[in-house]
Amino acid sequence: MKKIIKVALAAAFGLAGVATAQAGTLQDVQAKGFVQCGSNGSLPGFGVPDDQGNWTGLDVDYCRALAAAVFGDPNAVKFTPLSAKERFTALQSGEVDVLSRNTTWTMTRDASLGLNFVGVDYYDGQGFMVRKSLDVSSALELSGAAVCTNTGTTTELNVADYFRANNLDYEVVAFEKGDEVIAAYDAGRCDVFTTDASGLYAERLKLTNPDEHMILPEIISKEPLGPVVRQGDDEWFNVNKWVLNAIINAEDLGVNQANVDQMLGSDNPEIRRLLGAEGTFGEMIGLSNDWAYNVIKMVGNYADIFDRNVGPDTPLGISRGLNALWSKGGILYAPPIR
């Protein structure tokens, strides 16, 4: 009898204990010693592990920067590969601390999922890839085409909008995993593969003959991609926002991974504030004052991260375009550290 009561009570309290407080992610992260980062598991240039389990990519580097800011160690991070369909549930349920997985900032997602978008770390737009042999030069010639895409993405909605608005017939074939989408397109099930333009460059590398495919000129949507955190935890939200801002501000101020130690001696007050030589900016967000120094030293500024993962010298070969700084013809801009 006593045993049964004990078990019952334990079960009851155990269940009640599920309702954990959601604030305090920073403390939780500090206590466990690493950041749990939800990322793409199969998108070269953005988030992908190699055969030894080392993760690389632009989205991955954001999480490393976060770890560098919190722990002074870019490797104090663990990655969870998430499909487009799983990602928000994983973040909402607390399985990951931050979601950095080529995720588009939209109003529905921001306002109704109990999530907050940290900012934009890549300005993207949706594009189309077709076989050269199909002999089309514009998306407007695609009436009657079959389109392969991912379930649970903005892509799925944009393609419907676009074809409908232009009075074109189409058939959508939606798979859960990116690898299956590209395999089906490669097999010839679809005439068109559509996703974010950055994704097109990345996925094209997986095709049997990448040279037989071309990307059409139309960009049919705005896809501002950025990290996401749970709503209602302002402290963790701030940490994430300012890590992103620091990465962008560092490029703006000419501070990069190679020269950051020299820059410590700079007498430009903006640089001194960024690197913690002046002020207590790190403490304001619950970190140490060399938080941004660590980020730049260990991971780099925006240009370092972009060039390393997706830039012209990588297999993806993407130029900065919209993602250049505001002062260099792009729209990348971050509020000042002061």
Add this chain to the structure above:
Amino acid sequence: MTDSSQNGGVERTFFLNDPKVRAIIYQVVMVAIVVWAGWSIVDNTATNLNERGIPFGFDFLTAPSGFGINQSLIPYSESSTYGDVYWVGLINTLLVAVIGVFFATILGFLIGIARLSHNWLIARIATVYIEIIRNVPLLLQLFVWYFAVLRLLPAKREALDLGPIGLLNIAGFYAPKPIFGANTWMVGVAILIAIALGIGIRFWARRRQMATGQQFPIGWTFIGLLIVLPLIAYFISGDPITFEYPELARFGPQGGIRVIPEFIGLLLALTLYTAAFIAEIVRAGIMAVSHGQTEAAHALGLRNGPTLRLVIVPQAMRVIIPPLTSQYLNLTKNSSLAVAIAYPDLVSTFTGTALNQTGRAVEIILMTMLTYLAISLLTSAFMNWYNKRVALVER
């Protein structure tokens, strides 16, 4: 004499040691735990959703979905609602499940009987088939069928011309679409007359067999009627049915009735997989009927065919039906693997796309779970009813 008689005959025990009292206490505690656990889950979910600012409710079902679905048996477009998405997905699930159950049953019975065959080669082939199919994960088979089928078929702008049957290529199977002219009703009436005649003949043949012992080939007569009568009507009414044949266009065949390759792949995988299990059930069922039954039937002068049909199978059915029901349920639930190959079933469209676009995880998962539960319970109820009908009536 014992002590108890001196104490008035009743031995007092502590009431908690009374098995009846204990049984009641255990049950009360059990119910309390279940209620408490259930309440905790609901309460926790509500609290957590609330804290995270996630709304709860079913109003999203009337909002426009905004995405396309490539197979729908009811009218659906991007301006349809999430409620419509649910129905489209459910119907697609039921479609593949019902057709899958049909073919898996036929194939399963054939293979099960083949495995018992006295022909060494046939029995061996059936055994190999069953062992391979049962021991490879279904998801893997699904990928093999889908991607193998895709890669083997002609590209979109070409097609395998199957003549009057239709066209086949990577975008699916395109059958000719019948267009019914004004006089088609005559053919329909002819079919109805054939069926009515068939029933009448069966009645008459039964009566005659009872009275005289003579048999009548009901089956063949019925099939003959069903072919000849509509054919006559068809020609009398002046060839009313024409066919729209699919034709190759820029993005593949256009026109006709189209079956998407995702459906074909899923149906193949589900049918072949489940048939292997059904075959074993059928084999077990037949082996459960003792050989004496066959001998007795033969002694009564029944030939092999009627022996199987009238003696063995009815008895085997009693053993076959309960496990067969679970295979039907398995097939239906396994159809949710469709999400891996883009077949727009309930899980793919509703708990996949709709869940992701609306973020209403709790509501959508709840609805989907209840739906699968309802399908399973209805299937079981039907099979139980059927099982009662074929159960051995003991006299």
